[in-house]
Amino acid sequence: MAENPEEPEVEEEYISRYKSVEDLPGVGPATAEKLKKLGYTTVEALATASIKELTQVLGEKTANAIVTEARKQLISVPFMRADEYLKFRSTVERITTGCRGLDMLLGGGVETQAITEFYGEFGTGKSQICHQLCVNVQLPRERGGLEGGALYIDTEHTFRPERIAQIAKNLNLDPKKALSRVIYAEALTSDHQMYLLDHAASQMSEHNIRLIIVDSLIAHFRSEFIGREMLAERQQKLERHLHKLMKLARAYNAAAVVTNQVMAKPDAFFTDAVGPTGGHILAHISHTRIFLRKSPTPHVRIAKLVVSPSLPEGSECPFKITEKGIEDVEVRERK
Ligand SMILES: Nc1ncnc2c1ncn2[C@@H]1O[C@H](COP(=O)(O)OP(=O)(O)OP(=O)(O)O)[C@@H](O)[C@H]1O
Numbered sequence: 001m002a003e004n005p006e007e008p009e010v011e012e013e014y015i016s017r018y019k020s021v022e023d024l025p026g027v028g029p030a031t032a033e034k035l036k037k038l039g040y041t042t043v044e045a046l047a048t049a050s051i052k053e054l055t056q057v058l059g060e061k062t063a064n065a066i067v068t069e070a071r072k073q074l075i076s077v078p079f080m081r082a083d084e085y086l087k088f089r090s091t092v093e094r095i096t097t098g099c100r101g102l103d104m105l106l107g108g109g110v111e112t113q114a115i116t117e118f119y120g121e122f123g124t125g126k127s128q129i130c131h132q133l134c135v136n137v138q139l140p141r142e143r144g145g146l147e148g149g150a151l152y153i154d155t156e157h158t159f160r161p162e163r164i165a166q167i168a169k170n171l172n173l174d175p176k177k178a179l180s181r182v183i184y185a186e187a188l189t190s191d192h193q194m195y196l197l198d199h200a201a202s203q204m205s206e207h208n209i210r211l212i213i214v215d216s217l218i219a220h221f222r223s224e225f226i227g228r229e230m231l232a233e234r235q236q237k238l239e240r241h242l243h244k245l246m247k248l249a250r251a252y253n254a255a256a257v258v259t260n261q262v263m264a265k266p267d268a269f270f271t272d273a274v275g276p277t278g279g280h281i282l283a284h285i286s287h288t289r290i291f292l293r294k295s296p297t298p299h300v301r302i303a304k305l306v307v308s309p310s311l312p313e314g315s316e317c318p319f320k321i322t323e324k325g326i327e328d329v330e331v332r333e334r335k
């Protein structure tokens with residue numbers, strides 16, 4: 001396109017994002033018509049389609065190729081106009097945390113197509129929030145869910161199916177069904193953790209996954225890459241892992257939630273996590289960070305919005321962890 005070879009081909013890339021369904025390779029008018037009958041009229045919708053559903057009207061190979069191509073369109077384009085970006089953002093959805101205060105802090109819940117990080121000391125409720133979200137994502141939209149499943153990558157062996165069942169029961173969901181919609185994998189090493197995410201795509205579409213949990217994100221990396229000389233390698237791997245997470249979140253319109261444990265020094269955390277030379281590994285990735293700390297009141301925790309691309313930073317809210325799950329703290333309970 002550009003005569004000057006140094007000129008980036010922005011225009012062409014920009015246009016490709018909003019191609020119509022018919023412009024995807026392998027989609028002629030007849031196929032487009034079939035897709036339309038299933039309700040798929042945009043590239044964005046196709047990117048998050050389940051291949052199984054498309055096989056109602058197409059062969060599996062074709063369905064697979066179309067969805068793969070649609071996903072490429074969705075995740076490979078770096079430049080676009082702000083009005084188009086706004087249109088793209090309108091596909092972002094939210095999952096309730098089950099706590100009104102926490103939802104407000106997050107602008108309505110945990111966002112899809114982005115990474116939300118909960119970090120704090122042991123016992124501050126990071127894993128409990130993850131368990132709660134795994135159930136909440138299954139709720140109908142009018143109750144704050146996305147009618148989808150969850151993928152849980154557990155690096156510290158702290159996932160408890162019994163807790164999922166307990167939370168589901170409290171929300172009047174069938175515990176057995178709720179458990180069947182949480183796809184679990186234990187990551188044994190950092191390489192294994194990366195492998196799991198690299199091979200998550202088929203699970204994502206097969207189970208309509210709308211929430212990916214990595215609890216905890218850094219534990220393996222931190223224990224395996226010790227000392228300054230290994231920091232660069234650790235950071236590189238972590239960055240690759242996070243990019244993969246972000247790509248999946250975009251391609252499947254899923255929320256990505258990661259946890260990190262820290263010793264009581266929130267502001268020093270990222271320096272610690274990636275080393276003094278590292279800087280912010282997540283700076284260029286859409287990213288919300290919530291710091292959790294304990295409160296003197298039993299079962300109560302405080303959440304603080306530390307980084308947000310679009311909401312006022314520094315706001316705080318209390319929540320409590322009970323048998324039912326994550327709950328609001330009534331005003332009279334606050335001390
Ligand atoms: N079924 C339950 N009913 C009530 N409280 C519970 C239940 N299960 C866990 N908790 C509470 O949740 C807290 C533990 O929270 P959680 O495991 O989420 O911490 P964490 O931040 O993930 O810690 P770590 O860094 O060690 O992983 C404990 O105070 C525990 O009492």
Ligand SMILES: [Mg+2]
Pocket residue numbers: 126127128158215
């Ligand atoms: Mg935990």
